[in-house]
Amino acid sequence: RENLVVVGASLAGLRAVEAARKAGFRGAITLVGAEEHLPYDRPPLSKSFLDDRDPEPPVFRTESVLRDDLGVELSLGTPATGLDVAGKQVRVGERCLDYDALVIATGATARTLPGSQHLAGVHTVRTLDDAVAVRKALDAGARTLVVGAGFIGSEIASGARARGLDVTVVEAQATPLVRAVGEVMGSACSRLHHDNGTDLRCGVGVQRVEGDGRVERVVLSDGSVIDAELVVVGIGATPATDWLRDSGLTLDSLDNGVVCDETLCTGAEGVYAAGDVARWHNPVFERAMRLEHWTSAAEQGALAARNALDPAAATPYRTVPYFWSDVYGSRIQFVGVPASDEVRVVEGDPDRGGRIVALYREGDRLAGALTINGQNVIMKYRGLITKATSWPDALAFAEQRRAVAT
């Protein structure tokens, strides 16, 4: 193979080009990115980048490392607009790039609140430019309203509170994060907001955002009105697949992710997908998944490139999903899937805060684990899930840990 094209110049895309070179690929590599920026890291955008702990843009590699050391042709600032799988070409602006191996790593785009995006002061946080704008508003002491108590929204609220600003979080569900971590642990997370002076309002939506060119207030569905100069919308993201509409690739009917097999292959010759955009079959859980987690995006990017360059030796992407989030000085970590057959708190007390460990059962096996401030144990549970540990054995392990700890 002579031409590797990677579309999406972020985490998965960067890992793809690095892995290609590491695997000894000597052909041409083109990295296509819609944003002007060099690939940068997103997790700090809602954490340390928002304050002066870490004010520099979290760029992964310098331009010279990418161009000179890795020999990558950078095509930044113009999105790919089409893919012809029969002709093996990607359309970028006026150009058509030939490929014989292609990695699709276009990630996801933040959902917006209909009818509000034209007002200054209303932002999502997906890109570096978004985060720069939010930081500027926080620097100016903006009263902040966050729509959605998911992880990103909660991190923004936490950052605003750390500056002593007034923060309201509006969440449509009765409990935050229900789909991500279930009800018991969702309540534990909502406690973090309350304990840190954030006004968390659940079971209520945004009716309209008002202002004269710039946001001034938000009217909620229960009729209450909240004055705010900054509105951060954290209501999820959708896979960036518009450019693939006419490509013939299969997009998931529910969430538009690029449907792949267990090796991340889309079914079109030489075309693989990775990261937030990819829905693939995960053999560990025997089901299709699309994750929006840093670790899987990095790992999938590398594997997609290796598989695309040597399809005969393609290997599956098997993983126990992992993500983390930092809110109000606490680290939340989750491994596996938030199965709902049973959630058992095995350490700590969600009503009291502090360190908490909860396990998730699916059928008769351990399927997930969540910790708050449990950094020393979370990867042990990940190991147990990988080994398909039974529920009783997982509980016995937890009991042992507790005995050692006390």
Ligand code: FAD
């Ligand atoms: P992305 O990072 O979304 O990158 C896709 C790139 O493709 C973008 O640069 C985009 O501009 C570009 N693109 C889109 N369309 C086109 C096109 N048509 N042509 C060319 N380029 C295109 N995960 C965790 O596990 N823990 C965390 O604490 C955490 N915090 C996060 C905080 C924030 C604010 C955000 C936004 C995400 C966070 N994540 C976290 C998730 C993690 O960052 C993502 O899973 C990861 O960035 C996905 O990488 P990706 O390369 O697949 O996609």
